[in-house]
Amino acid sequence: MKDIGLIGLAVMGQNLALNIARKKYSVSVFNRTPDRTQEFMKNKVKDEEIAAYYDIKSFVESLKKPRKIILMVKAGKPVDEMIQELLPYLDKGDLIIDGGNSYFKDTSRRINELKERGILYLGMGVSGGEAGALHGPSLMPGGSYDAYEMVKEILLKIAAQTEAGPCCTYVGNDSAGHFVKMVHNGIEYAIMQAIAEVYDVLRKVLKLSPEEIGEIFEKWNNGVLNSFLMEISYKIMKYKDKETGKYLxxxxxxxxxxxxTGKWTSQTSLDLGIPTPSLNLAVEARTLSFFKEARVELSKKVTKTYPSIKVDKEKVINDLENALLFSVFVSFSQGLWLISEASKAFNYNIDLSEVLRIWKGGCIIRAKILDFLRDIIKENKENVNLLNSEKALSFLMDKIDSIKYITNLTKDFYLPTLVLNSSLDYFLSMIEENLPANLIQAQRDFFGAHTYRRIDKEGIFHTEWEAN
Incomplete structure (x- = not known):
């Protein structure tokens, strides 16, 4: 009888199965298409204790009770279909773990539906891509603590290991695991877009080659900007296409x-009323990129007049580094605020410091700055957006002239920088005592009698702004 089962043998599923087996657990595997199972067993499995099954019944019967089954299938309808296939063969007390990028509301629904049948369910975010799945991912399981206890030992062993411990923790109740993974992806979108915007300045304003940009990114990666996304970016820059010899x-x-997942993050932030403009605009930037034909046509119709002054190369590079650091910090700020609000709204009971800890290894958004963010939260656990800290404000104000310079420079060169701009505007909004929303509220009252509050006395007011 095998310790655990895994369904879904795309690359992530294959690598996770190998990871589990190499930690000395026995694994049963199943895939809807038998050919993929056969190929996996033939080409990938060597000495690992992995057994293949070609029907659900024999797969389930091969597992020790209470059974533990990880689903690594496409989010949405395929998860529900696989659960329905499993149910006739499961007993009360068995556990299903969804390791895909499922929408958190779907996870909540499945937890409740299966609870009625006595089946336990964990929604588990998995970050780290193919390499993480094989060598140690960041794992974000959420659901009942009893369900987590059943697989805690296995999860802690297969997770990435750092000096702060295994990159796995019980994230929280209900769909907390998939919610945190969703926001993780929203932050990921924002950081990727910010790096891309910086790359655009380096190539279009400073006219640097991919090799030169790669050297700059590598230098930054050896400093405060050290992160997985920075590391892969400098490697991408230096990679040459084998067919043409050009930079790929x-x-x-x-x-x-x-x-x-990025879109879900934006939608949820709007639903919960938490500002995440950098995360939202990273999604919009991807949407804009898809209108290639329209962009090509419009670019031919516009004459762009570029500044004649010569820019200071070293200043631009230094300010770009600071601007990127500013944007990365703000992206985490917005994401953590959203997680904190969701924790209250949905009774998740999430520990933000623990979330940052398990993102330190095996994770797409792992970064040196996470230690700094954890220090800020440790000072004050109620500081959910990180900004109510002298450390945070000093860090951001030290870089504000840089990001102001860069965002102004990009406008002179007609370059869109949605995330850099929104990161700056988010911070400027948060440190501004008087925003122009008073005019908006007056406008709302004028055309819709929506009322307003005053700064000089208590109460709710409405004005007849013009005589009938």
Whole structure:
């Protein structure tokens, strides 16, 4: 009898199965298409204790009770279909773990539906891509603590290991795990877009080659900006296409696709009333990129007049580094605020410091700055957006002239910088005592009698702004 089962043998599923088996657990695997299972067993499995099954019944019966089954299938309808296939063979007390990028509301629904049948369910965010799945991902399980206890030992062993411990923790109740993974992806969108905007300045304003940009990114990665996304960015810059000998990044079409988690983050932030403009505009930037034909046509119709002054190369590079640091900090600020509000709204009971800890290794958004963010939260756990800290304000104000300079420079060169701009505007909004929303509220009262409050006395007011 095997310790755990895994369904779904795309690359992530294969690598996770191998990871579990190499930690000395026995694994049963199943995939809807038998050919993929056979290929996996033939080409990937060597000495690992992994057994393949070609029907659900024998797969389930191969597992020790209470059974523990990880689903690594596409989010949405395929998850529900697989659960329905499993149910006839499961007993009360068995556990299903969804390791895909499921929408958190779907996870909540499944937890409640399965609870009625006595089946336990964990929604588990998995970050780290293919390499993380094989060598140690960041794992974000959420659901009942009893369900987590059943697989805690396995999860802690297969997770990435850092000096702060395994990159896995019980995230919280209900769909907390998938919610945190969703916001993780929203932050990921924002940081990727910010790096891309910085890259655009380096190539279009400073006219640097991919190799030169790669050298700058590598230098930054050796400093405060050290992160997985910075590391892969400098490697991408230096990679040459084997067929043409050209830098491959220059040959890739500028259309960035998305799978939906970034959009879900934006939608949820609007639903909960938490400002996440950098995360939202990273989604919009990907959407804009997809209108390639329209962009090409419009670019031919506009004459752009570029500044004649010569820019200071070293200043621009230094300010770009600071601007990127500013934007990365703000992206985390917005994401953590959203997680904190959701924790209250949905009774997740999430520990933000623990979330940052498990993002330190095996994770797409792992970064050196996470330690700094954890220090800020440790000072005050109620500081959910990180800004109510002298450390945070000093860090951002030290870089504000840089990001102001860069965002102004990009306008002179007609370059869109949606995330850099929104990060700055978010911070400026948060530190501004008097925003112009008083005029908006007056306008709302004028055309819709929506009322307003005053700064000089208590109460709710409405004005007849013009005589009938």
């Amino acid at each position: 990044v220059d040959l890739i079409l500028d259309e960035a696709e998305q799978k939906g």
